[in-house]
Amino acid sequence: xxxxTAFARPATFLRILxxxxxxxFGGCAHLNTINAEVSSFSRWPAGRAPGKFAFERLPxxxxxxxxxxxxxxxxxxxxxxxxxxxxxxxxxxxxQVTSGSGVSGxxxxxxxxxxxxxxxVYGRGFWGPGFGLGFHYDxxxxxxxxxxVLRDRRSNEILYETHARHxxxxxxxxxxxxxxxxxxxxxxxxSPPAGGRSVGVLLPTDR
Numbered sequence: 001x002x003x004x005t006a007f008a009r010p011a012t013f014l015r016i017l018x019x020x021x022x023x024x025f026g027g028c029a030h031l032n033t034i035n036a037e038v039s040s041f042s043r044w045p046a047g048r049a050p051g052k053f054a055f056e057r058l059p060x061x062x063x064x065x066x067x068x069x070x071x072x073x074x075x076x077x078x079x080x081x082x083x084x085x086x087x088x089x090x091x092x093x094x095x096q097v098t099s100g101s102g103v104s105g106x107x108x109x110x111x112x113x114x115x116x117x118x119x120x121v122y123g124r125g126f127w128g129p130g131f132g133l134g135f136h137y138d139x140x141x142x143x144x145x146x147x148x149v150l151r152d153r154r155s156n157e158i159l160y161e162t163h164a165r166h167x168x169x170x171x172x173x174x175x176x177x178x179x180x181x182x183x184x185x186x187x188x189x190x191s192p193p194a195g196g197r198s199v200g201v202l203l204p205t206d207r
Contacts, residue, residue, distance in 0.1 A: 032202055032205070033201065033202055033203065034166055034201060035199070035200050036164045036165065036181055036184035036198070036199050036201060037165050037197075037198060037199075038162065038165075038185060038187055038196065038199045039195070039196045039197075040160070040161065040163070040188060042159075042160050042190055044159050045159070048190075050077075050080060051082065051091075051093060052084070052085035052092050053083070053084065053085060053092065053094070053095050054085045054087060054091035054093075054094055054095070054153075055070050055074075055095050055097065056094045056096055058096070061098075069098075069146075069178060070097055072182040073148060076179070076182035076185065077186065079183065079186065080189045088153065092152070093151065093152060093159065094150070094151045094153050095151075096148070096149045096151075097146065097149075097182070098145075098146075098147045099145060099146045099178060100144075100145050101142060101144045102142070102143060103140045103141065103142060103143075104141050105167075106140055107138070107141060141167055142167065142174065143166070143167050144166050144167075144168075144174040144177045145163065145164065145165045146164050146165075146178060146184075146185055147161075147163045147164075148160070148185050148186070162186065162189075162192070164181040165181070166181060176203065176204055177203075180201040180203055180204070187199045
């Protein structure tokens with residue numbers, strides 16, 4: 001599942017360039033790290049150990065791709081202290097994990113006619129103001145998400161709900177983000193901070 005709400009922000013070409021340069025050079029010390037926006041909601045009983053877990057799937061999740069999503073979530077759950085159960089009947093907690101990606105917005109550089117200042121030759125061999133055709137250049141902003149819901153197997157009560165999302169400009173290739181986003185989603189378990197927060201996580205080295 002993913003967000004498909006689009007937006008448009010007016011931006012000059014220099015603003016787009018500055019944004020991209022900041023992402024590249026400003027984060028040189030953290031090239032293997034991303035920031036995920038995380039929001040978690042906990043009803044985890046005080047003193048309860050993580051225990052064993054098993055995944056449950058919606059009918060629409062009976063796909064090979066879901067194996068990859070669950071593998072990423074399994075790593076994050078085990079890092080939080082959970083252990084894989086032999087099956088649902090052996091689990092203390094049932095886990096539903098969803099993921100998705102999509103265009104969440106657009107950075108737009110627009111130059112509208114009939115007149116705008118630009119460098120060019122305009123009939124008499126000089127550079128200066130002149131007639132320009134209106135145009136715009138759109139750079140997509142992609143959102144990647146991982147969401148986990150943990151339920152008590154016996155009571156069916158939801159004990160923990162958590163969401164992690166990451167946005168980046170101009171790149172739709174994000175399957176390698178599954179593992180770091182799943183890890184970020186379990187940050188602070190079982191007593192996460194209230195409200196949304198930014199969590200830094202390492203990217204896999206074999207991407």
